[in-house]
Amino acid sequence: MASTSTKPTFTSPFPSSSSSSSSSPSTKSSNLSFLHTTSPISLKLSHSNSLSSHRRTGSFEVNGAVKTADSPSSVKKSQDLDATSLNSTKPTILVSEKLGEAGLEVLRGFGDVECAYDLSPEQLCSKISSCDALIVRSGTKVNRQVFEAAKGRLKVVGRAGVGIDNVDLQAATEFGCLVVNAPTANTVAAAEHGIALLTAMARNISQADASMKAGKWQRNKYVGVSVVGKTLAVMGFGKVGSEVARRAKGLGMNVIAHDPYAPADRARAVGVDLVSFDQAISTADFISLHMPLTPTTNKIFNDETFAKMKKGVRIINVARGGVIDEDALVRALDSGVVAQAALDVFTEEPPPQNNKLVRHENVTATPHLGASTKEAQEGVAIEIAEAVVGALKGELSATAVNAPMVPPEVLSELAPYTILAEKLGRLAVQLVSGGSGIQSVKVIYKSARDPDDLDTRLLRAMITKGIIEPISASYVNLVNADFVAKQKGLRISEEKVVLDSSPEFPFHSIQVKISGVESKFASSNSENGDISIEGKVKYGIPHLTCVGSFAVDVSLEGNLILCRQVDQPGMIGKVGNILGEQNVNVSFMSVGRTARRNKAIMAIGVDEEPNRGALNKIGEVPAIEEFVFLKL
């Protein structure tokens, strides 16, 4: 009996307890066009950290079949602003803190820019639902409430600087919102400020200046300490830390550093020894902090660690206030364990009026000025503006914080495979009979390359997108693919099969298998009952090459009709005539059969969608046993 389904109609194929798509944070109203296969894919070279740390080899699983609770907010789908509408309307970019003019110019060349400084959290939340991008510095808290208030419209948050501790990355990811930062342009400014604080503190510059302004001349009170020959411990040997180390060596200091993740050869190149945390803090005369604020570094300098320091140590902090337990520092200053501190950053900014550290006579304080030079602010503004515009245009960002980085040469090689991956996902889900719950998807990549050299995250995201988008309101992109899959209870496992052939192309084929479901086209089942389809990229174009155990060869464009029939002469003509009568153009045809005059599958590519009458007529052809119409 021929199937007469004219178009894929689905009751949710996901397990019912997790199909809460209407309240998903990542609905189709949130969009990053770089994952639309029709949009240009280009990017600058990644500097970020996430590629290697996520790389896996062999067979592995991405998500457990976890049924997540309903998402935290409901999102209005009516506020859709997708790639298409971005082409016709200018995106709105909200800049909530002072940004260099050169960056604003870049932004104005692309979108409608609103600069609204000093917004209260409530004002930010009320504005954000009409914004496609938000640019902040360290003073704006971009928390979950902001993403909820954005109602799915916010596509990118640009942090005009390094530290992203003021942005809720988990919430951003859940809402499919890309977060980018400007990690390089203020490095030198922060390092120079660190050195300025170190020398100013050692020579009591700010205290002496205040004293003179009060009409005094206190030469004996403000005798300082020399820095030459003293040991400086740089805590966090990243971009700023290493620049501080270089400059401190120029001042004749003996520099050591602690950084659990820094390569020893980078430190050696600067003439710095990497040592343990305890060794660094117990031997240093000066300690300069340059690590990010993370759950691990939060209050890492506390009563216990101050107690291990050399009596009379001097501390400089241009990183984040939160890495120091500020009450403990007050105690250490009062007891003389810490002789002086120079602080640019505070747990709460601005600190309250009566803040004991700011008022302490042995503390030199500045109001988070590390990045505040004209040069750094112009640089940061351009860096972030270009990153935000790139993201809004659909490019993968070189400075994305919550999405994988794919270097340009890898991306250009992967581009046709991303299209193949999405189409295979889209095809596979349409083969699932309505009402069955998809829980388990397996992707098999066949390649002659070393599995270590195959980064499949982008392809996995595209397969997830292809599977989820046709049957739910969720919008899936590179940022939120794994999250949305998990939320839907969809478990995707991947396997890389190494072939003994030419490694010229990254993949020989990609196979998508869905297990534990009923197929609406039984011939798509493999021997063990899984729905199974396979595709290849041929001459840069994605092709479907296998359906169940039938080999076919059709380019994945337009729409597809799959028919199973008894192999006999005249079948192509019969079906072609039915479609021709309805003015449906056949773009290609391919027949795969098990044996001569045995069962065969005919794959027919059609430019237009045939009407129900045409599909019924195909179903009435006696030799056709089943067929299905699929939208690509």
Ligand SMILES: NC(=O)C1=CN([C@@H]2O[C@H](COP(=O)(O)OP(=O)(O)OC[C@H]3O[C@@H](n4cnc5c(N)ncnc54)[C@H](O)[C@@H]3O)[C@@H](O)[C@H]2O)C=CC1
């Ligand atoms: N005061 C200001 O205006 C500015 C402050 N900053 C802050 O300075 C810090 C460093 O910035 P960059 O050097 O650009 O970042 P980075 O990412 O290049 O360097 C941070 C380094 O800290 C290391 N690290 C992480 N956890 C650590 C731990 N537990 N102990 C020791 N090291 C650890 C990392 O391995 C990395 O090498 C950030 O917190 C940033 O927000 C940066 C620019 C301006």
Ligand SMILES: O=C(O)C(=O)COP(=O)(O)O
């Ligand atoms: O880049 C950083 O991490 C900074 O701390 C600079 O902050 P700001 O942009 O000056 O508010």
